[in-house]
Amino acid sequence: MTAYKNILAKIKAYDTIIIHRHMKPDPDALGSQVGLKEIIKTNFPQKTVKVTGYDEPTLDWLAQMDVVADEDYQGALVIVTDTANRPRIDDQRYLTGDFLIKIDHHPDEDFYGDLSYVDTTASSASEIITDFALHNQLQLSAQAARLLYAGIIGDTGRFLYSATTSKTFRIASELLKYDFDFSALARQMDSFPYxxxxxxxxxxxxxxxxxxxxxxxxxxxxxxxxxxxxxxxxxxxxxxxxxxxxxxxxxxxxxxxxxxxxxxxxxxxxxxxxxxxxxxxxxxxxxxxxxxxxxxxxxxxxxxxxxxxxx
CATH class of the missing domain: 3.10.310.30 (Diaminopimelate Epimerase; Chain A, domain 1)
Incomplete structure (x- = not known):
């Protein structure tokens, strides 16, 4: 797929990559954001890759953000996942990088980014990120698989919602090949305090x-x-x-x-x-x-x- 190749080419071209997502994150926002970071770090360990935004206390068991300084954006590639429109992007410094990529699955009614890939047929941004990695034959770590699987089951309601497709199941099955406790993850996502x-x-x-x-x-x-x-x-x-x-x-x-x-x-x-x-x-x-x-x-x-x- 040309779009995936173009995204990969930009990732290869930059030494510093900063990944954003939407405010008030859910599992898919964090899964796609931090899952993409893990994929890039696994395949290009020499690159500096950071994730930014508000640390949501109810999801700190899933992922936490990095400390990102203003100067980190100088000459950096910025990627925004799972965010339909600009006002919802967490951390407005996304505008201060060198090149901006949007990766999303919501209706594309706010066209932003120097490069944009939006697939409204995808169940989640995490499904897109996984598909991107598989298409480009990138290696996934167990941690990346855990994050992306969490994003998929979060946005599909454990595959109950109509956005779930045969491709969703196929991609989820690929993630389950990695060594993480998906049953424990599902229990964690399904539990809540008294x-x-x-x-x-x-x-x-x-x-x-x-x-x-x-x-x-x-x-x-x-x-x-x-x-x-x-x-x-x-x-x-x-x-x-x-x-x-x-x-x-x-x-x-x-x-x-x-x-x-x-x-x-x-x-x-x-x-x-x-x-x-x-x-x-x-x-x-x-x-x-x-x-x-x-x-x-x-x-x-x-x-x-x-x-x-x-x-």
Whole structure:
């Protein structure tokens, strides 16, 4: 594939490579970012490769970031993985390198980078990174395989989501050839603290569901404080409403410290990313994020989800 060859040529051409991903990272963001670092270091050990961004406490068991100085960007190749649009890139220094590459699987509505590879048919950015390595016959370490496998099962919901394809399974099977405990990894990703269990109970008890299967729940700052939770920790219950058979689309409104709401939108089949786009967000057709700046906008978003089902 020409795009993969071009990316590899740029990696070979630079001595310093800095890899970014999106804010508030999930397993795929970290898996693709740090997995790519491990691949480059394994195949080109003489290169300086660093990863940057906020260290997410709930995922520090998976990967942690490097210390990256401003001067590291001088003459460096910068790669951004799993990030659809520029405002979501963690660490705005990505603009200060010599050459910029975008690697992503979200709808390509923000064209950035000197070289861009976007495959919306891929289940995850981690699937793309693995495919890139296999296509170019690059060696993978066990650590790279662990990270990339975590990214794939994270973004596919353990292969439950519709983005999962035969290629996804084929690539995952390649990663399982490496020496890491995938069962322990899966258990780690599926477990959560007792306080999350109590939050999950709150969600089920307070979930509002209309007659067509549009659901919502609001997690206020008071609720977050009651359960001693950060915004990032609430991501553990995003899929919970979908376990109810009558729920078809749902929104989780999480109040932020400044009063606005981070809105996580999910759907079993109806397309909901257009709703997200109308409210300072975006994402996949069945999994998107948005922002709301008032209770009235919360109501608008919920009504739009209802309308999606009606249409």
């Amino acid at each position: 306080k999350i269990a109590k939050l999950q109970s709150y969600v089920f008890e307070n979930l509002e569901i209309d007659e067509n299967g549009a659901a919502r729940v609001v997690l206020s700052q008071d609720i977050l404080k009651k359960f001693d939770l950060s915004d990032a920790e609430t991501s553990a219950i995003v899929s919970s409403p979908g376990k109810i058979d009558t729920v078809q689309v749902w929104a989780i409104f999480v109040e932020q410290a400044d009063g606005h709401y981070r809105v996580r939108l999910r759907s079993k089949s109806a397309i909901i990313n257009e709703v997200a786009k109308r409210h300072a967000g975006g994402g996949h057709p069945l999994a998107s994020g948005a922002n709301s700046y008032s209770l009235a906008e919360n109501e608008d978003i919920y009504q739009e989800l209802k309308n999606v089902l009606k249409s």
